[in-house]
Amino acid sequence: MKATPLSNCERRFLLRAVQEKKRLDGRQCYDYRNIRVSFGADRGCCMVELGRTRVLAQVSCELVPPKPSRPTEGVLFFNLELSPMAAPGLEPGRQSELLVSLNRLLERCLRDSKCIDTESLCVVAGEKVWQIRLDMHLLNHDGNITDAASIAGIVALCHFRRPDVSVQGEEVTVYTPEERDPVPLSIHHMPICVSFAFFHQGTYLLVDPTEREERVMDGLLVIAMNKHHEICTIQSSGVVMLLQDQILRCSKITAVKVAEITELIQKALENDQKARKEGGKFGFAESIPNQRITAFKMESAAVDTNDVEEQAGEIIAKADPPSEVFANPVLHTPGTAQIGEGIESSWGDLEESEKEEVAEDEGESEAAAFECEKVKTEDTSTVRETKSDEPIVLSDSEEEEVVILEPQELPRKTRTQTSSKQENPSKKVFNKKRRKKRTSR
Amino acid sequence: MAAERGTEAEALVGQVVLPGDLLLLPAHYDEDAEGERLRLSAGAAPQGRLLCGPGLRRSGAGLLVTKCGLLRHRPGGGGAYWVDSQQKRYVPVKGDHVIGIVTAKAGDVFRLDVGGSEPASLSYLAFEGATKRNRPNVQVGDLIYGQFVVANKDMEPEMVCIDSSGKSSGMGIIGQDGFLFKVSLGLIRKLLAPKCEIIQELSQLYPFELVLGMNGRIWVKAKTVQQTLIIVNILEACEYMTAEQRKQALAKLSGN
Numbered sequence: 001m002k003a004t005p006l007s008n009c010e011r012r013f014l015l016r017a018v019q020e021k022k023r024l025d026g027r028q029c030y031d032y033r034n035i036r037v038s039f040g041a042d043r044g045c046c047m048v049e050l051g052r053t054r055v056l057a058q059v060s061c062e063l064v065p066p067k068p069s070r071p072t073e074g075v076l077f078f079n080l081e082l083s084p085m086a087a088p089g090l091e092p093g094r095q096s097e098l099l100v101s102l103n104r105l106l107e108r109c110l111r112d113s114k115c116i117d118t119e120s121l122c123v124v125a126g127e128k129v130w131q132i133r134l135d136m137h138l139l140n141h142d143g144n145i146t147d148a149a150s151i152a153g154i155v156a157l158c159h160f161r162r163p164d165v166s167v168q169g170e171e172v173t174v175y176t177p178e179e180r181d182p183v184p185l186s187i188h189h190m191p192i193c194v195s196f197a198f199f200h201q202g203t204y205l206l207v208d209p210t211e212r213e214e215r216v217m218d219g220l221l222v223i224a225m226n227k228h229h230e231i232c233t234i235q236s237s238g239v240v241m242l243l244q245d246q247i248l249r250c251s252k253i254t255a256v257k258v259a260e261i262t263e264l265i266q267k268a269l270e271n272d273q274k275a276r277k278e279g280g281k282f283g284f285a286e287s288i289p290n291q292r293i294t295a296f297k298m299e300s301a302a303v304d305t306n307d308v309e310e311q312a313g314e315i316i317a318k319a320d321p322p323s324e325v326f327a328n329p330v331l332h333t334p335g336t337a338q339i340g341e342g343i344e345s346s347w348g349d350l351e352e353s354e355k356e357e358v359a360e361d362e363g364e365s366e367a368a369a370f371e372c373e374k375v376k377t378e379d380t381s382t383v384r385e386t387k388s389d390e391p392i393v394l395s396d397s398e399e400e401e402v403v404i405l406e407p408q409e410l411p412r413k414t415r416t417q418t419s420s421k422q423e424n425p426s427k428k429v430f431n432k433k434r435r436k437k438r439t440s441r
Numbered sequence: 442m443a444a445e446r447g448t449e450a451e452a453l454v455g456q457v458v459l460p461g462d463l464l465l466l467p468a469h470y471d472e473d474a475e476g477e478r479l480r481l482s483a484g485a486a487p488q489g490r491l492l493c494g495p496g497l498r499r500s501g502a503g504l505l506v507t508k509c510g511l512l513r514h515r516p517g518g519g520g521a522y523w524v525d526s527q528q529k530r531y532v533p534v535k536g537d538h539v540i541g542i543v544t545a546k547a548g549d550v551f552r553l554d555v556g557g558s559e560p561a562s563l564s565y566l567a568f569e570g571a572t573k574r575n576r577p578n579v580q581v582g583d584l585i586y587g588q589f590v591v592a593n594k595d596m597e598p599e600m601v602c603i604d605s606s607g608k609s610s611g612m613g614i615i616g617q618d619g620f621l622f623k624v625s626l627g628l629i630r631k632l633l634a635p636k637c638e639i640i641q642e643l644s645q646l647y648p649f650e651l652v653l654g655m656n657g658r659i660w661v662k663a664k665t666v667q668q669t670l671i672i673v674n675i676l677e678a679c680e681y682m683t684a685e686q687r688k689q690a691l692a693k694l695s696g697n
Contacts, residue, residue: 005554007542008582013620017666
């Protein structure tokens with residue numbers, strides 16, 4: 001099937017919205033969508049949901065003869081598949097440009113960065129080595145396949161266990177999982193891709209573009225980095241020419257994002273490990289809720305603003321007047337300013353006790369959901385101010401218990417409040433609403 | 442297939458039916474007299490013919506269900522039965538008003554993508570006041586609101602932007618600004634129902650223009666980008682929100 005064409009009015013609207021720093025789902029320019037990581041019952045099987053984009057990854061291994069040029073190294077094989085299930089415009093089998101570029105980027109990110117120790121995969125030099133095969137399938141395409149696939153790939157590799165092997169002279173024994181516990185792969189670091197979309201010849205930049213935004217963007221910059229701030233891969237495509245300071249700024253943003261995502265991945269892996277060890281239930285049947293007929297659910301807004309005015313009024317009346325502050329905003333980029341240095345976070349004491357309690361409760365849950373401040377409902381008008389330490393939600397229950405992390409010493413970005421309060425509804429009486437109705441005969 | 446006896450249609454109105462269910466109709470609806478039985482029953486046969494709506498198919502003794510969903514009935518004018526089902530993929534139906542995206546101009550016709558399996562064709566003369574000399578100003582990528590005159594599974598669908606008397610009655614090229622997005626077909630039908638609460642409540646918020654296409658496409662235009670985005674998000678969320686949640690959300694917005 002052919003993909004739905006993009007109409008002129010959509011394109012114009014999206015570009016205008018980008019100019020006004022508005023995104024379709026109410027995120028800020030540097031915000032990621034909700035990331036959910038869930039594991040299957042098999043080792044090495046995981047599914048990552050980045051907003052509505054879903055990627056399923058599965059790792060498997062096999063004993064094969066090594067490459068003649070590298071007799072002591074294991075073999076890595078990566079494969080990402082796109083199918084019409086993900087989007088109508090993707091046809092099976094055909095080697096489209098998109099598929100080739102995605103595969104190549106993921107290979108560079110995972111293979112060339114040497115995140116997996118291939119020497120440890122050697123069993124008998126020159127004769128038998130492990131071949132690790134990572135297969136990824138795109139289940140739904142809502143933009144930013146690269147990031148979702150890179151997270152899925154590295155999580156699956158960390159989750160995977162290969163059979164234990166012992167060599168005695170000429171004899172090689174491969175133990176079944178019942179005889180000896182399978183062994184994890186030796187992974188040095190976790191490279192994660194972060195995508196930046198550029199609009200209006202590089203003037204505007206969005207992190208984690210959705211499918212609509214990808215269609216109207218001028219160019220795309222992908223930076224793969226690990227949490228030690230080492231850049232593993234960097235790739236720029238499209239018709240945009242980037243300046244040096246833009247790329248440097250992007251790499252700083254990448255460092256922040258990668259740190260957050262790595263935390264989330266670690267938590268998810270730990271939770272799954274705990275669940276398996278304690279004999280609790282694990283697998284997709286547990287982590288994916290199945291009560292609904294509709295395929296996608298919306299995350300509900302947990303804000304109850306009844307009586308907020310009265311409460312706010314009381315608080316303000318009782319509070320001390322603020323001290324005199326002379327604001328000297330430091331302008332980082334258009335739209336991002338920093339006022340003051342920020343003070344030391346005083347959440348330190350509460351953190352320890354709260355974290356342990358919450359970790360106990362949520363030990364069984366599989367998915368660690370990364371909740372950005374965005375609310376995926378109508379509240380696009382209210383202001384969201386991001387702090388550099390974002391809460392990570394461990395369970396997808398409705399209570400949404402929040403764990404506050406240690407503050408990180410990364411450049412704080414205090415965003416000026418984008419005054420997106422909408423104007424009062426027009427006082428004009430007439431309602432300019434033209435509704436096209438089907439005239440019944 | 443015909444071995445099992447069906448159930449009375451009236452008994453299942455408002456309940457979930459599955460494909461393969463056979464619905465029996467009251468005997469006096471049978472047009473073709475099977476036996477030589479003459480019906481001299483009390484009460485005349487109802488006026489008009491029974492309408493067999495989407496999701497149902499006429500089969501022998503009664504109606505065969507072909508889609509899963511809720512069975513609905515309308516008693517007026519001979520009566521109508523249909524199945525209320527939910528889907529996202531649109532199948533062109535004659536008489537439906539849809540929003541199409543122009544993909545190509547080929548000589549005298551425009552090719553429009555309507556979300557079906559084939560692109561629809563629209564002749565340039567099918568606009569109000571269009572003549573061979575006076576062609577409508579349509580570019581590739583424009584949005585057009587029109588209705589189907591030919592839509593069946595054997596032929597490519599054809600659209601027009603005028604009604605049978607030659608007037609446009611609201612159809613034609615949709616303006617340049619605004620935003621187009623897609624929702625499920627069930628939500629569109631809900632929004633098009635007379636006295637739809639959602640539209641009424643939204644109109645209390647801000648003035649906006651709205652075009653609803655039966656193929657799941659909605660075009661919205663409000664004064665600012667922000668307002669347009671709010672309306673888009675509310676309409677998309679209406680699919681999953683209960684009436685209570687929606688009222689709360691709108692109250693929050695109008696209170697701000």
